[in-house]
Amino acid sequence: MAGPWTFTLLCGLLAATLIQATLSPTGVLILGPKVIKEKLTQELKDHHATSILQQLPLLSAMREKPAGGIPVLGSLVNNILKHIIWLKVTTANILQLQVKPSANDQELLVRIPLDMVAGLNTPLVKTIVEFQMETEAQAIIRMDTSASGPTRLVLSDCATSHGTLRIQLLQKLSLLVNSLAQQVMNLLVPALPTLVKNQLCPVIEASFNDVYADLLQLVKVPIPLSTDHLEFDLLSPAINGDTIQLYLGAKLLDSQGKVTKWFNNSATSLTVPTLDNTQFSLIMSQDIVKATVAAALPPEEFMVLLDSVLPELARRLKSSIGLISAKAADALGPTQIVKILTQDTPQFFMDQGRAKVAQLIVLEVFPSSEALRPLFTVGIEASSEAQFYTKDDRLMLNLNNISSDRIKLMNSGIGWFQPDVLKNIITDILLSVLVPNQNGKLRSGVPVSMVKALGFEATESSLTQDALVLTPASLWKPCSPVSQ
CATH class of the missing domain: 3.15.20.10 (Bactericidal permeability-increasing protein; domain 2)
Known part of the structure; x- marks a missing residue:
């Protein structure tokens, strides 16, 4: 016999299903994977993610995380470390991000490739010994339906693994130096994933939170209509395939800021077309278009x-x-x-x-x-x-x-x-x-400020059976990878 917790869970799932079934937004903003990727790339730049990578405490991590997870005699570790004057990341790059559907429905997998060059200074040789470290941070974008507030999108489960880690020496020196460098790389194999999780993942999560906050602010920017103006409000976010969809309500306000009409629920179910090869679309029901006219x-x-x-x-x-x-x-x-x-x-x-x-x-x-x-x-x-x-x-x-x-x-x-x-x-x-x-x-038209804010120069419009759809009309100018 099912327990009380099972009954509560089923009721919650049923309520969520009914909400989704009855939701008839008057507008939908759909963001494709490239838009999500570029917005997150820019936020990582703004949060100085590469500087975080350059400041990774490699020596401290090597002491705390022995190679292979097997304790190493303290004398052996100390013997290796005594030959190191300093060890630090000299250059760091965050390569092109990837945003793909996760194995679980209504989730997105974010893959963030990391490419770093570290320098090792030892009295055994006059030159700096350099080696390359490649790994990949992965995280999940999902919907948070906790009871503490409205449903929102969050980034979680950020981590990296040994399977994506490659460390190689960039130049061959003496046998003794090569042996020392190999021992250092062996110690970094278990240490680097922990460093990325502890040092970089919080930055990645903060960057996504800012991306989401920017999107919410973006959809709320007033759209002037003669003496009135139109404002959108988020009803609910959703993840569909490799896209983020923001279901929107709207309101019409007069010149004094007084709401004269609400559009929180469309009279008819709004047909949401697929993105196909476009990277964003703003879909407005004919209720909103009618009020605009x-x-x-x-x-x-x-x-x-x-x-x-x-x-x-x-x-x-x-x-x-x-x-x-x-x-x-x-x-x-x-x-x-x-x-x-x-x-x-x-x-x-x-x-x-x-x-x-x-x-x-x-x-x-x-x-x-x-x-x-x-x-x-x-x-x-x-x-x-x-x-x-x-x-x-x-x-x-x-x-x-x-x-x-x-x-x-x-x-x-x-x-x-x-x-x-x-x-x-x-x-x-x-x-x-x-x-x-x-x-x-x-003749003055209606400005749609979110177009340029999303990285596009212009849009084109089309009509469906029940909505007006805006999609990109010009070539998109993507952000460059995060590098230092």
Whole structure:
């Protein structure tokens, strides 16, 4: 019969499964192995990891860890050490890191190759005796689900082993010196792995903690949207294959920093595409894109002196109105005004890799600037194709064309008429007046600061069935190995 601890464990696993099953993030940031590797490489540089290697206390470790783990007579060790004036690492390099899936699911194996040259000074010879030490530190990135806080990614189990250790003499000298050097290398074989674990592994773990903290800070950088701004929050991290995935919620804030809308859970399950050959992707649900478009295109009202600005359209409008009422057409003067009001905020729709912006528009035609009442007022259901593209690290949106999908006569001072008679001219007025105005508001784009912070110069955008996806567009400039 299962004990209480078994029941508790099963309940915990079930709860975690249910959380994962019901999690529908509004955004996902996926980081490939190269991004993880380069971020960790840079942090190792910032933490002066090679300096740590150069300061390894080789002599002390040799005294504490006899060769092969078998105690050596103190007199023999002392006999070797008395011939050594000093022994230290002269150069150290951390070679290209590797990040691969671990044998266990939802874990990443980090392999950190180390290449060091040590110098041995002995009175037996005037030159410094040099030998090369090669080994590899390995660690695991996993999810920490301890009860002390939210789930986070941690690096643990950092160690090295004899299987990855190679020590060789770089030059051959006298038989006596070669024998002494070989005895020193024999003593270092058991000592070096312990040194790496005790001296370097804490630096590796601290470096990863800083990488993770930087990522969390990176996703929280506010994204300006006209007078509002968008902020992401981490819901949960995950490891999938050789990638780290950060599931994100989001919130929209006004200019005063007050939250006006939360996006902590998408209305529909967000499809997360694979990275393929790219090294990162930022996936935003259409809920977030919709709010972004709405923030950039708030309701507005403006008037146009049509005859002065667009005389050809003014002539065509007069001709079209003449088909309804010759008297109304004759009333149109040089100061005739077209008034356009966009109602509420545009609605954003996404389907099968295409996007559309739909909006309600009220259009009024005044015969002159002195007229208090319009000749007529129509309500228009209009739509435009939404084209996303990127420019450097900015996401851009452009509205292409516009169609008047439905026109309704709201009131008329020239008698009732079928508004579809004016459909062509109204569509052309919207195309010549409204669309350029809205594209002007969209021209500045939306900066995505995490692009350059992750090491990329620019991005490209694409649409899935339910999301907007940003991926790298230029060649990536990786960091160099950590060396000294």
